[in-house]
Amino acid sequence: MSTRKHDLSNTVPLKTKIWLSSADGIVATLAGLITGGGLTYYFTKWMGLKASYVSIAWLIFGIWNAVNDPLFGYLSDRTKSNLGRRIPYIRYGAPLYALAFIISWIAFPWVGNQWAMFFQMLISLFLFDALYTAIATSLYVMPYEITVDNQARGSIFIWKVFFSIISLGAPLILMPLIQPEPGESATTFRLIMTCIGIVAGIYVYVSTFFYQENNYVKEEAQPPMLKAIVDCFKNRPFLIFEIISFTVIYIQTALMQGVLYYFAEFNIPMTYCYGALLIGAILGLLFWIRHQEQLGVNRCIFLMCLIFSCGCLLMAFFGNYLLIACIGFFATGIGFSGGMYLVPLMNGDVIDYDELHTGLRREGIYAGVNSFITKPAISLAQSAFLTIITALGYIQNAKQGTQSPAAKSGLLIGWMLIPAILLFICSICMMAYPLKGDDWKGKKEQLKKSHAKKEALYTSNNNLNSKNE
Incomplete structure (x- = not known):
């Protein structure tokens, strides 16, 4: 215990x-x-x-x-x-x-x-x-x-x-x-x-x-529910975080859905692509772990979005070539590792920032509002993918490998172009993310000391009340 x-x-x-x-x-x-x-x-x-x-x-x-x-x-x-x-x-x-x-x-x-x-x-x-x-x-x-x-x-x-x-x-x-x-x-x-x-x-x-x-x-006295939700949207770093979080959920859904279509229509060895994905994920995770303290969460996520976006863009137009496919899946591995490791760190910073301004720890409402905003990304990703590839000539009930060249190109575009655009937008948004540098590290250090003092005071008062009883 x-x-x-x-x-x-x-x-x-x-x-x-x-x-x-x-x-x-x-x-x-x-x-x-x-x-x-x-x-x-x-x-x-x-x-x-x-x-x-x-x-x-x-x-x-x-x-x-x-x-x-x-x-x-x-x-x-x-x-x-x-x-x-x-x-x-x-x-x-x-x-x-x-x-x-x-x-x-x-x-x-x-x-x-x-x-x-x-x-x-x-x-x-x-x-x-x-x-x-x-x-x-x-x-x-x-x-x-x-x-x-x-x-x-x-x-x-x-x-x-x-x-x-x-x-x-x-x-x-x-x-x-x-x-x-x-x-x-x-x-x-x-x-x-x-x-x-x-x-x-x-x-x-x-x-x-x-x-x-x-x-x-x-x-701590928490505000009423409506005010608690409104206060979340007054938190500018949280708004930037939601753009990142929404994009990550959208892309995870879109890439997992589209990969089934991709290998069904293109003569690309699955083993090479998944191998590149795994290598990218491992190397990416090791890099983020090693450098997030030095570079900061903001720069790491900016870098992740840029690499991921370039990989998706290459796949959208040249994904029918094995070398490009391996590069694209490698970049996807880097992006996925960042989404699983860096984005939660960013979320924590956003919650810490809220405490500095409200004096309250409100992790629960932030987690709830985040889920409320990002869940529609799952449905949107599936709908957008199917709508785009159908509009560009993909026939759903055609036999595997019989799609026209135009339909195959449309499949790549419908699968990878929107993620590339969204990730590029995210990289731009990260330039406006304010929680960075020595000033932010200093504020987090103060917050850590404040937590320790508050907890020690609570424990001391609680022990004193127990003795009096």
């Missing part, structure tokens, strides 16, 4: 990094199994729910999914508990989250009734996502609660990158191996899902005993 001293040390215990990051990864893994196509497959292929009903369920859920992030972020900021503001949601939400995951796969007696199955799926999505948002938001902001120092935060994000890769890959590997075919018994599938849910719930619950947050912040 962590017992953090109220000093100015930049060191975060290794066990704290691992337990926090792995718990975050496990929570994301369960979400990937539900929202990554697993629940849709189960209800349509095995239970027999019509695709039209599933589409309506996802559409209704999408509205709730957008609204609940600011709501839970706001509630988290206002929580007053002996455990803190975030840990109660993680610790006591974990068993409920696991239960919601397990219930989602139960075949109730009404299997065969379309409306009953529709409401079962819809309620499962609402319940599961509400608990996911409460827990995931709290885990997301914990590095900002634990320390102000970017080097210390970065040491946590390195582990988060590692466990994020596992959480992304696990559903893709596991679901094809265990999902039941139509007509088959789903008993084994449900048993595996139940075991996964139980283990995940226990693990996340236990993890909360290995990290802690500052106690003094729960005594």
Whole structure:
């Protein structure tokens, strides 16, 4: 169990990094199994729910999914508990989250009734996502609660990158191996899902005993929800951060969607491209870790956006050549590593800046508003890609490899040109980003000292009150 001293040390215990990051990864893994196509497959292929009903369920859920992030972020900021503001949601939400995951796969007696199955799926999505948002938001902001120092935060994000890769890959590997075919018994599938849910719930619950947050912040008086949201948009660095964050989510969605079309239509060896992607990601991450303290987060993100943009631009017009494809995927690896490591550091700086101006720690509402703004990027990326390639002659039901040269060129443009433009815009925006240089480092150092003093004073007063009682 962590017992953090109220000093100015930049060191975060290794066990704290691992337990926090792995718990975050496990929570994301369960979400990937539900929202990554697993629940849709189960209800349509095995239970027999019509695709039209599933589409309506996802559409209704999408509205709730957008609204609940600011709501839970706001509630988290206002929580007053002996455990803190975030840990109660993680610790006591974990068993409920696991239960919601397990219930989602139960075949109730009404299997065969379309409306009953529709409401079962819809309620499962609402319940599961509400608990996911409460827990995931709290885990997301914990590095900002634990320390102000970017080097210390970065040491946590390195582990988060590692466990994020596992959480992304696990559903893709596991679901094809265990999902039941139509007509088959789903008993084994449900048993595996139940075991996964139980283990995940226990693990996340236990993890909360290995990290802690500052106690003094729960005594702060938070503003009403509307004012809390408005204050976020008064934060100029936050607006610049949102441009970066929106672009990263858009590009992640667009590139993952378009890559399936790319390898289907172009005679480009997948092994070389993915090898270049992996090398770029590893070298990029090592470079950002080594130089972010020296160059600053602002310069690193500027550099990341510029390299990533050039790679996408080359792919948009010359992606049919193997050498260019390898260069493009290498640049994409550099960009992805920066998105996973640098962007969270930028988010932390934005929250620190807010505290300097408001005197409050408001990580929850910032995480919620960020999700509210960036989630539409997922739908927009998918829609824009399909619209552009169709307008430029791509035929969806044509056999693989039979598209016209014009359609293939349109595929590259629809896939890579918008990301190139957005990234270039981001690089320009970073020139106006004010949180940089020695002046900003000095302000963060003052903030770190202020946190230590406030926490020490809170502990002293709390101990004194305990003795008086």
